[in-house]
Amino acid sequence: MSNFHTLVDAIIKSEMNGLPMHEQVLEIGRTPKILIDKAQFPDIKLAVNAKVISKMCFDHGLATSMLKRLPEIINNPKSLFLSANASQTDSVVVMTFEVKGGNPIIIPIQKNRKVGRKLYNLVTSGYAKEGNDPDKKWREKGLLIWENN
Numbered sequence: 001m002s003n004f005h006t007l008v009d010a011i012i013k014s015e016m017n018g019l020p021m022h023e024q025v026l027e028i029g030r031t032p033k034i035l036i037d038k039a040q041f042p043d044i045k046l047a048v049n050a051k052v053i054s055k056m057c058f059d060h061g062l063a064t065s066m067l068k069r070l071p072e073i074i075n076n077p078k079s080l081f082l083s084a085n086a087s088q089t090d091s092v093v094v095m096t097f098e099v100k101g102g103n104p105i106i107i108p109i110q111k112n113r114k115v116g117r118k119l120y121n122l123v124t125s126g127y128a129k130e131g132n133d134p135d136k137k138w139r140e141k142g143l144l145i146w147e148n149n
Helices: 003-016 033-039 050-059 064-068 070-075 134-140
Strands: 025-030 045-049 079-082 091-100 103-115 118-123 144-147
Touching: 003 025, 003 050, 003 064, 003 070, 025 050, 025 070, 025 118, 033 079, 033 144, 045 050, 045 103, 050 064, 064 070, 070 091, 070 103, 091 134, 103 134
Parallel strands: 045 118
Antiparallel strands: 025 045, 079 091, 079 144, 091 103, 103 118
C-alpha cells in the first residue's frame, strides 16, 4: 500500500471520528506529463489538501477506493479542459473516465499554488458533474485542450 493510500485512509478515519486533519497536504506525485505538455503546468509536485479529500468523500460522495486511486486517475485523463470560469486562467479541469450515477467525475487542478513554503500544482476539488453533458457543452464553448484518443 502506498503512502498516499495510507494518508487517505487516515484522513477519512479521523474525519469520521470528529478529528479532521484539514491542514495536512498530501503529495500525489509528480505532475503528469500531459498537464505539463498540453496545459503548460510547471514540472513540480501535484498535491491535494486533506480538507479537499474530506469534501470529495463526505460532501461529493466519492468512494474512498476512488480517492486512493487519484494518482492513477489523474495520470490517465479522458480529456483536459480550460476552466469555464474565465477568471481562473491558472486552472484546468481533468475529465476522468470515472463516473458516479452516470455522471463523469471531474478534477479541477490549479497550477503553481503556494501551500506553506512549497509550490504545488494543486487538486482543488473532485466531484460528479451533473446536468447536461459537460463534455459536449465545454467542447462547444471551445474549452477543450486535449483528449485521449
